[in-house]
Amino acid sequence: MNEQVARNVVLVRAIETADVGHTVLSDDDRKYATRSARELAAWQAADAHVAANQHHFLQQRAELILKRLGERTPAFGAFYKSAPGLKGIWLALPFLAFVFGAALDRIADPHRVDLLSAPLLGIIGWNLLVYLGLLVWAIVPAARKRKGTPLLQRLSTGKAALPRKLPAPLADGIAHYLASWSAMSEPLTRARLSRTFHLAAAGFALGAVASLYARGLLTQYVTGWESTFLDAQQVHALLSTLFTPAQTVFPFLQGFSLGEIEQLRFGTGTGAALPTVAGGERWVHLYGATLLLLVIVPRLLLATVAGFKARRLKRNFPIDLDQPYYRKLADSVGAGTPAVLRVIPYSYTLDEPRDRGLWAIAAAALGGQARVQLLPAVAYGVEPKDALRDTALNEAGVTVTAVLFSLAATPEKENHGALLDYLAKRVPRGVAVLLDESPLVERGGDQAGLDVRVAERIALWRQFCGFHGVSSHAVNLLQPDKHALELGAGLALPELR
Incomplete structure (x- = not known):
């Protein structure tokens, strides 16, 4: 889609x-x-x-x-x-970059070609550094570990202002959507932003080149150079290295000798060499060709690659249809394969009524055709890597992996927490926690204040699970309808936990 x-x-x-x-x-x-x-x-x-x-x-x-x-x-x-994101920025940035590039001659003297022009050398040097950074990013895996930034979120969702006077569930839904969409559309936004930045860099350099030639039509350039620390031999070596690519690709470009460089040095005292107005077009052509080869053409190629990626993502937007919400809808129309809820009990053995309740909860959350994959219980105190050594935690057919805890137990970092941390690092789709309140309710019987105790224990477990970065959902395996909606909501939006 x-x-x-x-x-x-x-x-x-x-x-x-x-x-x-x-x-x-x-x-x-x-x-x-x-x-x-x-x-x-x-x-x-x-x-x-x-x-x-x-x-x-x-x-x-x-x-x-x-x-x-x-x-x-x-x-x-x-x-x-309304269209999401900030659409105008994709065209505005390259245009503004061209304008600023064309205004470069206002920074320096508009009536001379400085062979050591700081703006032009800065453009070339900056772009070479960018190419080096892109090369490192492509080679070194650690350099690609990036997280979303406020800029990317703003570009993905726009001003992100909620409409006023909306029903509370509708307002909450829009807030969840904005958070979810900014994360899902991040690859597309990055591709668009990359394309725009490359076009802006090419436009900036193109504006500088256009300014050089346009001024040359109406102005006689004075050509030369000056430096406090560099002599003619060093300047000749620098310019020879800088202009070698242009002279190689365009052999008709006229070269220069060390003697010419010495003669073009701006004089500062009596008897010193005077600047010349002859041959200024040669240096304009050399700088123009160099900017074309080292900045404009590479940036346009990079923008083309980023543009192809953006168009591909726009036409085939990546959306995970194996999420429980979509699997449940597919089940309602007889499409797709049945969802699978993989359950890992911890120090908890299910009897037959609770097993049936687990299947009912899976059907309510993931669709009527959902199946339950109940793994052997992890014994209390056993290391997770030993208990789950023979379990393929990255199994492709599993829709949701859930850890089942009894609410009668209290959470322990070295046992329950260790299991959650172990699974969170190894289950690709993330882990949910099911908190079965039925053992605690059975133990309490008709005691006064039982509901308060259950609510307090649920809050304690949720705080504990939140600390370990996983979502938690209260269930009652003996009364599966009691918390079915809460379970479905949590598993349908795992990225918002």
Whole structure:
């Protein structure tokens, strides 16, 4: 699916997940959207002479839901129809760079060609450093470990201002969407930003070259150089190295000798050599050709590569359809493969009623066809690497990996925490924690204040799990319907935990 379709799908996902009480989107709204989207997807696929797939279904369903929400809440309709990000910056930066490059001659003397021009040498030197940095980034893996920045988030989502007077679930859903979308669209935004920066660098250099030639049409350049620390021999060596690529590619460019360099030194006293107005076009051509070869052409090539990457990501936006939310929708229309909930109990053996409750929770969270993969319990005090030595934690067919703790136990960093840390580093899709309250409820019986004790224990466990960077969800395996919605919401948005 393309970028716009993916944006709609992610927005609907965030809203449905945030609307736990179904106050913004009722059950009838969701069933109608699912049923209608299934039919529309089939018609769309038939017109295109292809088989209907999950992409078609999700696209139609998202459009139906967004249209209905927009009709009910005009402020939301204006929000989702607006284009995300800051579109104007992609064109404005290269244009402004060209203008600033053309204004370089205002920094130096506009009536002379300085052979040691600081602005022109600065452009070339800076770009060579950039190429070196790009080479290091491509070779050294550690250099590619980057995290999203506020700039990337702003470019992905724009001003990110929430519309006013929205229902609370709708406002929460938009907030979740903005956080999720900025992370998901980061590769596309990076590609666009890279393309823009390369175009801006090429535009800056092109502006400087255009300024050199344009001024030369109306002004007689005075040519020469001056330096406190460099002599003629050093300047000759520097310029020979600098202009060698241009003279190699364009052999018609006129060279220069050491004697000519000595004669072009600006005099500072009586009897010193005077600057010359002859041959200024030679140095303009040398600098123009050098900027073309070392800056403009490489930057345009890099911008082209980044542009191809951006177009590919825009047309085929990467979205993980194996997430529980999408798997559940696919199950509702008979598409895709059944979701798999892999459960790792810790010091906890499930009896038959609790096993049935676990399957019911999986069906509620991941779809009616979901399966449970219950692993042997990890014994208390056993090292995770020993207990899970024979378990393939990166198994491709697993949708969600969850650790099952009994709420009757209290969390311990050296045992429960060690298991969570071990799994968090080795499970690609992340880890969720299921906190079964049924043993604690059974033990408490009819004691007064039991609900308060259960709530306090849940809060303690959630704080502990949050410290270890995993999401936690209270469940009751003997009453699977009690916390089913909370489980579904948490697993549907693992990146927001």
